[in-house]
Amino acid sequence: MKRATTSTIDEASWLRLDRAPGETLRAALGRTIREAIHEGSLRPGVRLPSSRGLAAELGVSRGVTSDVYAQLSAQGYIVVGDRSAPVVADVEVAGATGRVAAGVQPKPPEIDLSTWAPDTTLFPTRDWLNAVTRTLRGLPSRSLDYGDPRGEAALRVTLSGHLGRTRGVIADPERIVIVQGARQATDILFRILARRGERRIATEDPSQTIPRDQMRVYGIEPIGCPIDDHGVAVPAGLEAAALIVTPAHQFPTGVVMSGERRREVLAWARRRDGYVIEDDYDAEFRYDREPVRAIQGLDPERVAYIGTVAKTFAPAFRIGWLAVPEALADEAASTKRLMDSCSPRVDQLALARMMESGDWDRHIRRARAVYRARRDRVTEALARHLPGLEVSGVTAGLHVTLRFPPGVDDQAVAASARALGVEVLPLSNFAVEPAATGGLLIGYGHTHVSAIDRAVRRVARAVAANTG
Amino acid sequence: MKRATTSTIDEASWLRLDRAPGETLRAALGRTIREAIHEGSLRPGVRLPSSRGLAAELGVSRGVTSDVYAQLSAQGYIVVGDRSAPVVADVEVAGATGRVAAGVQPKPPEIDLSTWAPDTTLFPTRDWLNAVTRTLRGLPSRSLDYGDPRGEAALRVTLSGHLGRTRGVIADPERIVIVQGARQATDILFRILARRGERRIATEDPSQTIPRDQMRVYGIEPIGCPIDDHGVAVPAGLEAAALIVTPAHQFPTGVVMSGERRREVLAWARRRDGYVIEDDYDAEFRYDREPVRAIQGLDPERVAYIGTVAKTFAPAFRIGWLAVPEALADEAASTKRLMDSCSPRVDQLALARMMESGDWDRHIRRARAVYRARRDRVTEALARHLPGLEVSGVTAGLHVTLRFPPGVDDQAVAASARALGVEVLPLSNFAVEPAATGGLLIGYGHTHVSAIDRAVRRVARAVAANTG
Numbered sequence: 001m002k003r004a005t006t007s008t009i010d011e012a013s014w015l016r017l018d019r020a021p022g023e024t025l026r027a028a029l030g031r032t033i034r035e036a037i038h039e040g041s042l043r044p045g046v047r048l049p050s051s052r053g054l055a056a057e058l059g060v061s062r063g064v065t066s067d068v069y070a071q072l073s074a075q076g077y078i079v080v081g082d083r084s085a086p087v088v089a090d091v092e093v094a095g096a097t098g099r100v101a102a103g104v105q106p107k108p109p110e111i112d113l114s115t116w117a118p119d120t121t122l123f124p125t126r127d128w129l130n131a132v133t134r135t136l137r138g139l140p141s142r143s144l145d146y147g148d149p150r151g152e153a154a155l156r157v158t159l160s161g162h163l164g165r166t167r168g169v170i171a172d173p174e175r176i177v178i179v180q181g182a183r184q185a186t187d188i189l190f191r192i193l194a195r196r197g198e199r200r201i202a203t204e205d206p207s208q209t210i211p212r213d214q215m216r217v218y219g220i221e222p223i224g225c226p227i228d229d230h231g232v233a234v235p236a237g238l239e240a241a242a243l244i245v246t247p248a249h250q251f252p253t254g255v256v257m258s259g260e261r262r263r264e265v266l267a268w269a270r271r272r273d274g275y276v277i278e279d280d281y282d283a284e285f286r287y288d289r290e291p292v293r294a295i296q297g298l299d300p301e302r303v304a305y306i307g308t309v310a311k312t313f314a315p316a317f318r319i320g321w322l323a324v325p326e327a328l329a330d331e332a333a334s335t336k337r338l339m340d341s342c343s344p345r346v347d348q349l350a351l352a353r354m355m356e357s358g359d360w361d362r363h364i365r366r367a368r369a370v371y372r373a374r375r376d377r378v379t380e381a382l383a384r385h386l387p388g389l390e391v392s393g394v395t396a397g398l399h400v401t402l403r404f405p406p407g408v409d410d411q412a413v414a415a416s417a418r419a420l421g422v423e424v425l426p427l428s429n430f431a432v433e434p435a436a437t438g439g440l441l442i443g444y445g446h447t448h449v450s451a452i453d454r455a456v457r458r459v460a461r462a463v464a465a466n467t468g
Numbered sequence: 469m470k471r472a473t474t475s476t477i478d479e480a481s482w483l484r485l486d487r488a489p490g491e492t493l494r495a496a497l498g499r500t501i502r503e504a505i506h507e508g509s510l511r512p513g514v515r516l517p518s519s520r521g522l523a524a525e526l527g528v529s530r531g532v533t534s535d536v537y538a539q540l541s542a543q544g545y546i547v548v549g550d551r552s553a554p555v556v557a558d559v560e561v562a563g564a565t566g567r568v569a570a571g572v573q574p575k576p577p578e579i580d581l582s583t584w585a586p587d588t589t590l591f592p593t594r595d596w597l598n599a600v601t602r603t604l605r606g607l608p609s610r611s612l613d614y615g616d617p618r619g620e621a622a623l624r625v626t627l628s629g630h631l632g633r634t635r636g637v638i639a640d641p642e643r644i645v646i647v648q649g650a651r652q653a654t655d656i657l658f659r660i661l662a663r664r665g666e667r668r669i670a671t672e673d674p675s676q677t678i679p680r681d682q683m684r685v686y687g688i689e690p691i692g693c694p695i696d697d698h699g700v701a702v703p704a705g706l707e708a709a710a711l712i713v714t715p716a717h718q719f720p721t722g723v724v725m726s727g728e729r730r731r732e733v734l735a736w737a738r739r740r741d742g743y744v745i746e747d748d749y750d751a752e753f754r755y756d757r758e759p760v761r762a763i764q765g766l767d768p769e770r771v772a773y774i775g776t777v778a779k780t781f782a783p784a785f786r787i788g789w790l791a792v793p794e795a796l797a798d799e800a801a802s803t804k805r806l807m808d809s810c811s812p813r814v815d816q817l818a819l820a821r822m823m824e825s826g827d828w829d830r831h832i833r834r835a836r837a838v839y840r841a842r843r844d845r846v847t848e849a850l851a852r853h854l855p856g857l858e859v860s861g862v863t864a865g866l867h868v869t870l871r872f873p874p875g876v877d878d879q880a881v882a883a884s885a886r887a888l889g890v891e892v893l894p895l896s897n898f899a900v901e902p903a904a905t906g907g908l909l910i911g912y913g914h915t916h917v918s919a920i921d922r923a924v925r926r927v928a929r930a931v932a933a934n935t936g
Contacts, residue, residue, distance in 0.1 A: 034609055077608070120612035129604050136597050140545070141502055144588035144782035180648065180808035187807055191685065214806055217659065314612035316813035338682055339655055340648035344812055345784035 023366060025060060030068045031121045035448040037077055037088055046088045048078065053085075110421030111455045112446040118311045118398060119445050122367045127359040131350040139346070147345045149337035151178025151321075155352040159321055162355055163307065167283060168293030170300045171323035177332045178321055178343045182279055185306040185322040186211045188335045189242070189277060192328060194218035198241035204232045206252055206430035208279075211244060224432025229392075231257030234268045242275040242304075243268065247295045248283035252430045252441050254393010254401045262295050269302045275325070276303045282311040284364055286396040287372045301325045309351070311398060311445075312364055317347055371398060374444040374452060381456035382442070386463060399443035401427065402459075408467055410438030416462035422455050491834060493528060498536045502589045503916040505545055505556055516546065516554045578889030579923040580914040586779045586866060587913050590835045595827040599818040607814070615813045617805035619646025619789075623820040627789055630823055631775065635751060636761030638768045639791035645800045646789055646811045650747055653774040653790040654679045656803045657710070657745060660796060662686035666709035672700045674720055674898035676747075679712060692900025697860075699725030702736045710743040710772075711736065715763045716751035720898045720909050722861010722869045730763050737770040743793070744771045750779040752832055754864040755840045769793045777819070779866060779913075780832055785815055839866060842912040842920060849924035850910070854931060867911035869895065870927075876935055878906030884930035890923050 019028035036042040049057060051066040058065070069086055072078045078086045143152075150156065156173035163169035179185045190211075193201065201215055205224030212222040223240050225232050232245055245265060247257035257265075269276050278295050286292075296305035300323075308320035324332045336342070354360045378400055382391050390403040404410060410426035417424045417440075427439035440459065447455060487496035504510040517525060519534040526533070537554055540546045546554045611620075618624065624641035631637035647653045658679075661669065669683055673692030680690040691708050693700050700713055713733060715725035725733075737744050746763050754760075764773035768791075776788035792800045804810070822828045846868055850859050858871040872878060878894035885892045885908075895907035908927065915923060 117613045120609040123609060123612050125604055125607070129601060132600055132604075133597060136593055136600075139593070141588040141591060144591050144784040145585045146778075146783045180811075183806070184808040195685075210806065217663075217806065310614075315614045315809070316612040318808060318810070318812045338651070338678065338685065339807070340652040340786060341783070342786070343648075344786045344815065347812065347815070 026064055026068055026071075029058075029064065030071055032448065033068070033072060034077055034121045035119070036450070042088050044088050048086045048088065050085045109418065109423035111423070111451055111458075113422055113424040113443050113455055113459070114441075114446070117315055117445050118367070119370065120314050120316075122363075122370060123314050124359065124363045124366075127354060127363065128350065131354040131357070131359070132346065135346055135350040135353055139349070143345055143349065147342040149333045149342050150174075150176065151343055152345055152348040152352065155348040156321075158352040158355045163294075163305075163321075163323070167280060167307075168297035169305055169323060170297050171305065175300075175326065175329050176321055176323050177336050178319065178348055179336065180318045180340070180343055181310060181315070181320040182281060182306050182308050183210060183214070184336075184339070185304075185320055186244070186277065186279075187214050188322065188332055188339070189275075189304055189324075189328075190215050190218050190220055191335055192331045193241045193275075194220055195331075196241070200240040202234075202238055202240035202243040203432065204245060204250060205432035206427060206435065207244065207246070207432065208251055209430060212432070222432065227253050227255060229255060231255055231261040232265065233261070234264055238268060238272070240272070240274060242277050244277040244279060245295070246279050246281060248280055248286070248292050249393060249395075249397040251279075251281060252399075252401060252425075252427060254395075254397060254399065256292055256395065257295070262298065265295070266299050266302055269299075274302075275328075277306065278303050279306045281306075281308070282397045283307075284312045285368055285371050285398060287368070287375055288395050296323065301327070304328065312367070313351075317351075319343065319347060319351060370449075371444065374447065374449050375400070377449050377452040378442055378444050378456065381453045384453075385456050385460035389463075398445040399441050401439055401441055403427075403439040404437055404463075406437050408438060408463070410440060412466045413438075413440060413459075413462050416465045417459050420458040420462060422458045422462070424459060494532055494536055497526075497532065498539055499589045500916065501536070501540060502545055503587070504918070510556050512556050514556045516556065518553045521553075577886065577891035579891070579919055579926075581890055581892040581911050581923055581927070582909075582914070585783055585913055586835070587838065588782050588784075590831075590838060591782050592827065592831045592834075595822060595831065596818065599822040599825070599827070600814065603814055603818040603821055607817070611813055611817065615810040617801045617810050618642075618644065619811055620813055620816040620820065623816040624789075626820040626823045631762075631773075631789075631791070635748060635775075636765035637773055637791060638765050639773065643768075643794065643797050644789055644791050645804050646787065646816055647804065648786045648808070648811055649778060649783070649788040650749060650774050650776050651678060651682070652804075652807070653772075653788055654712070654745065654747075655682050656790065656800055656807070657743075657772055657792075657796075658683050658686050658688055659803055660799045661709045661743075662688055663799075664709070668708045670702075670706055670708035670711040671900065672713060672718060673900035674895060674903065675712065675714070675900065676719055677898060680900070690900065695721050695723060697723060699723055699729040700733065701729070702732055706736060706740070708740070708742060710745050712745040712747060713763070714747050714749060716748055716754070716760050717861060717863075717865040719747075719749060720867075720869060720893075720895060722863075722865060722867070724760055724863065725763070730766065733763070734767050734770055737767070742770075743796075745774065746771050747774045749774075749776070750865045751775075752780045753836055753839050753866060755836070755843055756863050764791065769795070772796065780835070781819075785819075787811065787815060787819060838917075839912065842915065842917050843868070845917050845920040846910055846912050846924065849921045852921075853924050853928035857931070866913040867909045869907055869909055871895075871907040872905055872931075874905050876906060876931070878908060881906075881908060881927075881930050881934045884933045885927050888926040888930060890926045890930070892927060 051069050052062055055062040055065040069078065069080055073080045077089055079089050080086045153173065155178060156176040159176055160171055160173045163171060199219060200221050200223055202223040202225050203211060205226050215222050225235055227250055231247065231250060243265060247262060249256065265276055276295065280294055294305060296303040302325065304325065305323040309317055322332060375394065379394055391400050392403060393401045410428050414424055414426040425441045427441065428435060444452065519537050520530055523530040523533040537546065537548055541548045545557055547557050548554045621641065623646060624644040627644055628639055628641045631639060667687060668689050668691055670691040670693050671679060673694050683690050693703055695718055699715060699718060711733060715730060717724065733744055744763065748762055762773060764771040770793065772793065773791040777785055790800060843862065847862055859868050860871060861869045878896050882892055882894040893909045895909065896903060912920065
């Protein structure tokens with residue numbers, strides 16, 4: 001290992017391949033370098049080893065490393081000169097197109113532990129391109145016209161089977177509406193309930209803020225229901241048209257809803273003649289035991305079930321699904337029709353094809369292995385650097401939640417972490433009612449395994465700076 | 469010309485190629501046969517000539533005809549046996565996937581003169597696939613994450629230039645929001661205006677019904693403003709937050725808004741401190757003279773401009789754009805964000821690429837030539853079979869409007885036409901207030917040029933059955 005200039009990287013410190021099962025060496029190497037560029041451990045201007053040097057370092061053939069460099073260069077991640085070693089490109093600048101890009105996207109933090117999105121470098125570009133190509137080549141021209149507001153029959157049939165097998169969801173294709181992500185699913189449901197004169201909808205506390213903002217558009221008041229270690233507790237005498245829950249991996253605490261709580265939630269819905277809205281937002285990533293099945297399967301006439309490809313595939317495609325009780329099916333379709341006619345059709349057909357081919361399941365297994373490795377690294381790092389604090393939500397999803405004792409201001413800790421180059425979300429961002437205790441969401445969707453220990457060390461410094 | 473069996477077609481009567489400029493013979497032949505299958509002049513089970521017979525008939529090489537047959541067979545339009553001549557497939561059955569398809573789509577009429585959609589057989593599959601492939605291959609992984617609610621910067625920059633050149637629209641990329649078609653654009657605007665406490669929005673009478681249904685969701689009352697030969701007339705003392713107009717080709721009458729009316733509409737908006745909502749829904753297809761430019765360019769701070777790819781490209785992609793006045797820009801973006809986060813990103817990038825490459829303009833020119841030929845055939849046929857009736861809207865768009873004298877019930881005429889196998893929409897479907905006179909929309913988006921005369925003849929029979 002030599003350092004030719006101060007801006008040349010130390011190979012040993014950055015290049016840890018977490019090669020997923022079935023992933024080729026080329027793919028893993030390319031992904032690792034892209035990730036390192038995204039999460040900031042390889043900064044613009046840094047000089048990489050030559051393809052020969054990297055090959056020697058890794059003990060692989062030079063063909064592998066030069067192929068990967070050529071691909072990264074084509075993608076704009078690195079700049080390869082005629083004679084000189086490759087240099088990390090300024091990706092923000094490379095991605096800008098004309099007048100608008102500057103100022104649109106905030107500058108990314110050095111290390112991003114915010115939790116919203118999965119690792120898009122895992123996206124199976126080749127499989128997807130293959131599915132899109134086959135779909136377009138064989139497409140009857142009528143499939144380019146306006147479609148069924150509920151979405152493509154092929155995808156709804158495929159999903160009906162897939163959700164039944166993987167999540168225990170009981171939903172005829174007739175009950176499924178393809179939507180533009182979970183956000184449109186809740187927008188549809190709130191609109192329907194508002195039109196029925198409903199003015200209150202309950203939500204877990206803490207929980208995502210977007211649904212609450214969406215409710216208010218329709219004059220609906222959000223009611224918080226507290227989360228404890230067993231999931232949401234339905235308050236006595238709760239009066240609301242629906243209760244939104246995330247049973248598989250509560251957002252943001254990561255708690256798995258207990259069987260008893262599931263029964264209580266459904267009993268409340270039957271008593272009230274209300275609905276449970278189940279956001280199954282990252283149920284596909286469960287690491288240590290069999291996935292907890294969706295609550296929808298326990299009472300399909302009381303539960304509206306929401307799922308998306310945002311975590312499993314990529315948020316950019318905006319594909320989600322809403323499986324509704326019979327009593328809401330017609331209105332869900334007509335509401336979707338009034339909002340935007342139908343979701344884009346070709347991507348739906350390509351997704352159905354990818355699911356039917358097995359490429360989908362293979363992709364999920366591969367991504368799950370990558371995330372499991374990161375999850376393990378996160379829990380190890382937290383145990384090492386923050387041994388005194390409680391951690392929840394480790395069994396599933398793309399984040400764990402660090403809990404603070406009373407008196408620690410999680411906003412202040414997050415601000416300290418940000419000053420240290422680590423973006424991390426405070427738990428109190430998601431509170432409905434101000435909570436006695438705070439915490440941090442440690443998301444690993446965007447964070448390469450090699451950066452995790454360093455990131456958690458900085459979080460520990462931020463915690464130390466704000467306690468006793 | 470021989471008829472081998474009663475189900476063998478008479479080649480001379482169906483095969484009229486309206487080959488567009490730049491279209492290959494193979495492409496034109498394939499499209500013509502697909503169109504004939506869609507519009508019903510080639511029905512399921514009909515036996516086609518052999519590839520050798522068709523080649524002889526057309527005076528082309530057999531390679532052309534057998535290639536086209538092979539492609540049609542791969543697409544499910546025809547069934548090619550080992551020795552026998554090809555047979556038209558049952559396309560509805562071929563498109564069905566499992567349990568849901570039956571009953572979802574209504575059986576298509578024999579000839580479809582309804583006006584909503586363009587001819588999807590003109591879709592440039594190869595160009596689009598090329599654009600998607602290049603986009604995905606070079607895609608930085610961050611483009612697979614959640615995006616700017618306003619849409620991709622690359623597409624907004626491209627559109628800003630394109631709309632300026634082709635439509636006279638003055639809109640910075642910062643003012644453009646990419647939406648899921650025109651329907652979502654109006655939904656966004658109505659939501660913003662409702663939140664400002666507005667309770668009335670004016671619309672042309674007659675006009676599309678969907679925006680009126682959308683308004684009512686937000687408690688907004690639609691106010692009709694009558695259309696005459698110069699476009700919409702603003703009633704004295706009109707009190708409304710906005711006026712929705714279709715100046716380039718009024719829907720449904722086809723009237724082009726006069727310069728004086730444009731000035732009146734804008735003067736009203738300034739006086740009221742209201743907005744003009746311009747739906748430029750099929751302005752790209754103008755046949756006889758230079759396109760009338762968008763009213764938005766006359767006063768960008770008073771006009772919210774809406775365009776889509778539904779007519780030019782295909783409705784299935786659900787891509788549209790909304791260019792808003794400065795005063796609405798932030799709220800339009802935040803409303804889009806709350807509805808569905810952002811529109812699907814890869815298709816936006818592919819569209820920008822296609823527009824930049826020139827493939828887009830080439831496609832529009834080609835489609836325009838096909839539609840112009842149909843428009844000519846429609847006006848000829850109406851002059852021949854219904855010489856006494858007024859026709860409006862012939863200069864642009866994908867339909868013309870046939871006007872009835874007082875006393876003719878257009879619903880009854882449409883029902884008679886339907887009984888004769890022709891689907892055609894009565895003008896009164898679009899009335900805000902009941903009108904003294906009715907008419908029919910004669911749409912040619914879905915109708916092959918060879919079927920037009922036959923269709924209009926049947927419409928004339930339907931008119932005759934309901935007059936004097």
